[in-house]
Amino acid sequence: MQDHSEPNKLFIGLAGLGTVGSGLVTLLKDNADIIRKRTGRSIILKKVLVHNLNKPRKVELPPDVVLTDNLHDLTDDPTLDAIVEVIGGQDTASQIISKALDAGKDVVTANKALLAENGLPLFAKANEKGCLLRYEASVAGAIPIVQTLKESLAGNRIFSLIGILNGTSNYILSRMTTEKLDFASALKEAQELGFAEADPSLDIDGFDTAHKLCLLIRLAFGVHYNFPDIPVQGIRNLQAIDIQLANELGYHIKLIGQVREVSDTTKTSKLEAGVFPALVPLHFLLARVDGSFNALHITANAAGSLFFHGRGAGDLPTASAVLADLLAVARHESPNNTGYFEPNLPMALTLSPGQAASCYYMRIMVEDYPGVLRDIAGCMACEQINMSHVVQRADANTSNSSYVPLVILTHETTAQAMSAAIERINELKLPKEPIVIFKVLA
Amino acid sequence: MQDHSEPNKLFIGLAGLGTVGSGLVTLLKDNADIIRKRTGRSIILKKVLVHNLNKPRKVELPPDVVLTDNLHDLTDDPTLDAIVEVIGGQDTASQIISKALDAGKDVVTANKALLAENGLPLFAKANEKGCLLRYEASVAGAIPIVQTLKESLAGNRIFSLIGILNGTSNYILSRMTTEKLDFASALKEAQELGFAEADPSLDIDGFDTAHKLCLLIRLAFGVHYNFPDIPVQGIRNLQAIDIQLANELGYHIKLIGQVREVSDTTKTSKLEAGVFPALVPLHFLLARVDGSFNALHITANAAGSLFFHGRGAGDLPTASAVLADLLAVARHESPNNTGYFEPNLPMALTLSPGQAASCYYMRIMVEDYPGVLRDIAGCMACEQINMSHVVQRADANTSNSSYVPLVILTHETTAQAMSAAIERINELKLPKEPIVIFKVLA
Numbered sequence: 001m002q003d004h005s006e007p008n009k010l011f012i013g014l015a016g017l018g019t020v021g022s023g024l025v026t027l028l029k030d031n032a033d034i035i036r037k038r039t040g041r042s043i044i045l046k047k048v049l050v051h052n053l054n055k056p057r058k059v060e061l062p063p064d065v066v067l068t069d070n071l072h073d074l075t076d077d078p079t080l081d082a083i084v085e086v087i088g089g090q091d092t093a094s095q096i097i098s099k100a101l102d103a104g105k106d107v108v109t110a111n112k113a114l115l116a117e118n119g120l121p122l123f124a125k126a127n128e129k130g131c132l133l134r135y136e137a138s139v140a141g142a143i144p145i146v147q148t149l150k151e152s153l154a155g156n157r158i159f160s161l162i163g164i165l166n167g168t169s170n171y172i173l174s175r176m177t178t179e180k181l182d183f184a185s186a187l188k189e190a191q192e193l194g195f196a197e198a199d200p201s202l203d204i205d206g207f208d209t210a211h212k213l214c215l216l217i218r219l220a221f222g223v224h225y226n227f228p229d230i231p232v233q234g235i236r237n238l239q240a241i242d243i244q245l246a247n248e249l250g251y252h253i254k255l256i257g258q259v260r261e262v263s264d265t266t267k268t269s270k271l272e273a274g275v276f277p278a279l280v281p282l283h284f285l286l287a288r289v290d291g292s293f294n295a296l297h298i299t300a301n302a303a304g305s306l307f308f309h310g311r312g313a314g315d316l317p318t319a320s321a322v323l324a325d326l327l328a329v330a331r332h333e334s335p336n337n338t339g340y341f342e343p344n345l346p347m348a349l350t351l352s353p354g355q356a357a358s359c360y361y362m363r364i365m366v367e368d369y370p371g372v373l374r375d376i377a378g379c380m381a382c383e384q385i386n387m388s389h390v391v392q393r394a395d396a397n398t399s400n401s402s403y404v405p406l407v408i409l410t411h412e413t414t415a416q417a418m419s420a421a422i423e424r425i426n427e428l429k430l431p432k433e434p435i436v437i438f439k440v441l442a
Numbered sequence: 443m444q445d446h447s448e449p450n451k452l453f454i455g456l457a458g459l460g461t462v463g464s465g466l467v468t469l470l471k472d473n474a475d476i477i478r479k480r481t482g483r484s485i486i487l488k489k490v491l492v493h494n495l496n497k498p499r500k501v502e503l504p505p506d507v508v509l510t511d512n513l514h515d516l517t518d519d520p521t522l523d524a525i526v527e528v529i530g531g532q533d534t535a536s537q538i539i540s541k542a543l544d545a546g547k548d549v550v551t552a553n554k555a556l557l558a559e560n561g562l563p564l565f566a567k568a569n570e571k572g573c574l575l576r577y578e579a580s581v582a583g584a585i586p587i588v589q590t591l592k593e594s595l596a597g598n599r600i601f602s603l604i605g606i607l608n609g610t611s612n613y614i615l616s617r618m619t620t621e622k623l624d625f626a627s628a629l630k631e632a633q634e635l636g637f638a639e640a641d642p643s644l645d646i647d648g649f650d651t652a653h654k655l656c657l658l659i660r661l662a663f664g665v666h667y668n669f670p671d672i673p674v675q676g677i678r679n680l681q682a683i684d685i686q687l688a689n690e691l692g693y694h695i696k697l698i699g700q701v702r703e704v705s706d707t708t709k710t711s712k713l714e715a716g717v718f719p720a721l722v723p724l725h726f727l728l729a730r731v732d733g734s735f736n737a738l739h740i741t742a743n744a745a746g747s748l749f750f751h752g753r754g755a756g757d758l759p760t761a762s763a764v765l766a767d768l769l770a771v772a773r774h775e776s777p778n779n780t781g782y783f784e785p786n787l788p789m790a791l792t793l794s795p796g797q798a799a800s801c802y803y804m805r806i807m808v809e810d811y812p813g814v815l816r817d818i819a820g821c822m823a824c825e826q827i828n829m830s831h832v833v834q835r836a837d838a839n840t841s842n843s844s845y846v847p848l849v850i851l852t853h854e855t856t857a858q859a860m861s862a863a864i865e866r867i868n869e870l871k872l873p874k875e876p877i878v879i880f881k882v883l884a
Contacts, residue, residue: 027744031597037664038596040783136594142745144586144594152578152586154480155473155765222479285751288727302469302762303584307751309727320744323597331778341482 008041010330013074015049015096016087020110020137022059023315024084024322029062031323039330049074049087049096075099082106082329084322086137090114094122101125101133108325110137110318113202116214117227127343132335134328137321139212140165140294141312144324148308149219150339156300158220160260162441165212167292167312168196168203169235169255173243173277174290177252182240195292205234206255206275213257217273220259220298222340223348225273231353233276242363242436245407249389251279251361252287253438262351272351279361279440285309286441354416359388359440362408362418364425365432368392372430376406379424386411403432409440451484452772455516457491457538458529462552462579464501465757466526466764471504473765481772491516491529491538517541524548524771526764528579532556536564543567543575550767552579552760558656559669569785574777576770579763581654582607582736583754586766590750591661592781598742600662602702604883607654609734609754610638610645611677611697615685615719616732619694624682637734647676648697648717655699659715662701662740664782665790667715673795675718684805684878687849691831693721693803694729695880704793714793721803721882727751728883796858801830801882804850804860806867807874810834814872818848821866828853845874851882 014021028035028043035043047066061067068074074083075096083100085107087093093111100107101122109115115122115135126133136146140163149158164170168190175186187204190196202208210230217225235255246253259273280287285307289295294312299305311317338345366372373390380387389409410418422435456463470477470485477485489508503509510516516525517538525542527549529535535553542549543564551557557564557577568575578588582605591600606612610632617628629646632638644650652672659667677697688695701715722729727749731737736754741747753759780787808814815832822829831851852860864877 023744027597031599031744034599035597037782037784142748144590147589147594148586151770152589152766153762154769155469155477156762157473157476285727285730288730300762302465302473302758302765304753304756304759306584306753307749309749309751311746311748314746316744317746320595320598320742323744324594327596328593332776334774334776336773340479342479 010041010043010081010326011046011079012043012082012084012326013047013049013077013080014045015071015074015083015085015093017048017050017057017059018086018088019315020086020318020322021048022057023319024086025059025061027316027319027323035327035330039327041330043326043330046080047074047077071096071099075103080105082108082326084326085109085111086322090118094118097122097133098125101129101131104129104131106132106329108134108322108329110135110322112138112208112211112215116211120224123337124343126335126337130335132329132333133337134325135215136325137318139215140296141310141314142317142320143294143296143308143310143312144321145216145296145308146219147324149216150336153298153300153303154339156302158261159299159301161216161220161258161296161298162286163213163216163257163296164254164286164289164294165209165257165312166203166255167294168200169209170289170294171195171292172204173235173253173255176238176240176243177247180240180244183236183238204236206232209255209257209275213259213273213275216257217259217271217348218345219339221261221271221348223271223346225271225348225350229350231274231276235277238277239436241405242438245363245393245405246279246361249391249407249409250282251440252282253277254280254286254289256441262357264351264355268349270349270351272356274353274356277438279438281441284441354414354419356415357412358415359412359442360410360418361438361440362410363436364406364430365403366406366430367402368404373406375428375430376408376425379421379428380408380410382424383413383417383421385413385417385421412442450482451486452768453486453488453521453523454768455489455491455519455522455525456487457513457516457525457527457535459490459492459499459501460528460530461757462528462760462764463490464499465761466528467501467503469758469761469765477769477772481769483772485768485772488522489516489519513538513541517545522547524550524768526768527551527553528764532560536560539564539575540567543571543573546571546573548574548771550576550764550771552577552764554580554650554653554657558653562666565779566785568777568779572777574771574775575779576767577657578767579760581657582738583752583756584759584762585736585738585750585752585754586763587658587738587750588661589766591658592778595740595742595745596781598744600703601741601743603658603662603700603738603740604728605655605658605699605738606696606728606731606736607651607699607754608645608697609736610642611651612731612736613637613734614646615677615695615697618680618682618685619689622682622686625678625680646678648674651697651699651717655701655715655717658699659701659713659790660787661781663703663713663790665713665788667713667790667792671792673716673718677719680719681878683847684880687805687835687847688721688803691833691849691851692724693882694724695719696722696728696731698722698883704799706793706797710791712791712793714798716795716798719880721880723883726883796856796861798857799854800857801854801884802852802860803880803882804852805878806848806872807845808848808872809844809874810846815848817870817872818867821863821870822850822852824866825855825859825863827855827859827863854884
C-alpha cells in the first residue's frame, strides 16, 4: 500500500539490528545494483529501531540512516513505505507490525514465533488494509519455501511435508553422529561456534521447529493449526547409544517437523503434525543434511516428490529471504499473504496423537537371560505390533555389562499401541532404564 | 492483460494435448477446489488446439470443451483470457504465442527450445503488450526454479548454477552406474519404459539441457547467452568402463549443465557455460540424483548454497508447473517475465572455452611397459598440469589384455592445456584408443 511518491525508490524502516538486521544492511549496500536491475527501484534504508542507541554495531550504517529507540518513529513515519521486523520476541514485534499495517505500510518479518502463535489478527489486519505481510525468512532461511508453497505448488494437493527446520539441533545431531559426541559436548561445541544460543531451549526442545511447522501447515493446507496442539519432542535427552545403534541399522537420527494428511478410523481426512527426533534411512536425501543446514521434503499430488536444501540461519542467508520479500514489495506485488483467497482460514481437523501411525525404533536395556526376547515379543504381539528387525547387542557401549541393549524395529503401528506395549514390558520388570522409542521414517 | 469480464473465472485455451496437455486437463479437474481456494477463481478450459481432430485422446475432456485444429480459433477468440502452449516445436508454437500476445492474452508455455533459441522477440512483445509470458514448466519440471531465480533469489548475486536437467540422460546414466549396462542397452531400456523418445538425440546429445541452461542463465544473470555459443557434449559415446572407473574413484558421471561467473586473464567478469558429462563426487547431493529426477545446485552471495531436487518430466509434474503459472495469471500478477526491470537485456560476456578452468579425469589405454607413466607424466608437466591421482588398472575389463587403462585425475587446469597435453601424448604413439577426458566437479 505504498503511495509511490518516489516511484524509483522504496523507503524502508528496519526494526532490529541483530544478526539478520545487520545482514540486511550489508546486502542492501553490496547488492544495490542487482536490486535496481531487478526492480527498477532502489531500496533506501531510512531508519533503524534498536533497543540501545549506544551499543556498538556489527555493521556500518549508511550516513543518512536515523537510529531510534522509539518504535513510533518507524510506524508513524509517513515517508516509510515498508517496515522490516527482525527484532524477535512477540510483544514489541507485534506492536510494530500492527501499527505499521494500520498506517498502510507493507511489512516484512522473520518472526516465526509471533506468526505461529499470534499471527491471525496480523493477517486479518493486513488483509483489511490491503498491505503485504511477507515472511519468507521465518522458515528455513534462504530456502524459498514460503514462496514455493504460496505460489509454485499452489495448484497441488499436498500430501506431506517433512522438514529439518532447526540448524542448531541438526548441527548437534550431526556432531553426535560423525564425532560420536554426547549431547552435552555437542551442545557446548555448538555454543562456542555460535550455532547455539546461551539459552538453547527454543531450538533443542523443538519449539522453534514447531513454530515453523505451524506456518508451513497454514501455507500447505490452508488451515490454522493451533500451536499448543502440536506435539513437540526435542533432542535434549537423546543418548549417544541410540545415534550409534541407529547408524549401524542404516539410519541417521534427525529432528523432524512433519505434517501429513491422513484418514482417521471414520475415513475423515485429518492432519497429523508433530516435532520429534526420528530415524531417517540413509538413502533418503533428508539423512544427508549435515551441520547447520535445513531441508524440506514435500509430497504433492501433481508435483510428486520435491526436496529443498539450504542454509536455514545466519546473517546473509536469512537476509536473502528478507530481501526477496522487499523486492516483492518494490515490484508492487498484490498481497497474497496467506496464499489463500478467503481471508478467514478454517481450523485444522487434527488426528488424535494416539492414532498416528508410524514405524518405530525401540531400545530396551535388559539382562541377557534365555527367554527375554520371548517375553518382550509377547508384549508386542499382544498389541498387534509386528517387528521387522531385532538386534541384541552384547558388545554395546554400556556401563553395566550385565545389561545389554535390545533394539526392535517395528512395522507400522500406532502411538497408542506402542504406549500400551511399553506398559506391558515395564510390568515384566525387565528393563534397567526407561525404554527409549523413536519414530522411523519410511 | 485480462479484461476480467467474469472476475471469478479464468477462461483458457490449450495448444497441445500430448503428455503435458493431458496432465493439465487432469489437474484442472482433480484440483479444481484447490485452485478456487487459492485464487478465488475457477480456471475454465474452453478450447483445445490439436493436430489431428480424430486421434484417440489419453484424457477425457470436459463436455463443453471445443476441439480445433486451427490455431486462430485459439489466438483470435476474445473470450479466452490466457493461452497455454504445450504443443512443442518452434514454428507453430511461436506463431501461437505471438498472436496470443498480440491479442493481449497472457501466455503460459513449457517450450524451452523456442524461448532459448528465439525467445527475445516474444519477451519484447509480452513487455510491449503488458502481458504475462510465463514458463516455469520449461526447466526442471515441477522444481520451481524459474520462480526462485526471478523472485526468491532476486536480491542475490549468483556465482554458479549446476543442474541435472534432463531426466532421460540421467536415467540412462543411473542404469549404466547401478546395473553396469552399456549405453546402448540403457538407452533401449529407457525407450521401452517411455523415459526416452524413439529419436532420443535432443536428450542424449545435450541440447535439451543446453536449452534449459540458456533460460537459467537469463534468469540468474540478466543476460542473453547466444544458444549456439554454448559448448555442448552429450552422453552418446560414454563407455561403461569410465562409469565403472569413476565409481571406484568415488564419483558418479552425470550430464551437467553449468554456468558460473569467472574472471578472465584481464580480470574481467565473464560467464562460463557448458553442457557436458562430468564426474560428481559421491558426497555431493548432485551425485545422489537417481533415475529420471532433475536437480539444481546454486551458489549465491547471500543465500549461500541451495539445492533443489524433483521430477523434471512427466505429465503431472510438468503440468504442476504450468498450473502454477496459470494461478499467477488468475491472481492478476504483474508481468515480471524475464525477472529484470529493463526490457532489453544485454548479451553475455562469455569466456573463451579454452580458458575454462576445471579438474579433469583422463583415461588412456596404454601398453603396460616400464616408463609409460614417466612419458605421459612428462607430457602433462610440459603443459603445467598437476596430477592429483594416477591409477593403472591391469585387471580392468578390456578386450585386449596387453592394453590397460591408465586413469589420471588432475588438479585445476584449462581446457586449452588439456588439449595440448593430449596432443603431446598422441605424439608418443602410445594410446591404443582415443584418449577420454571428462571434467571433474570440485
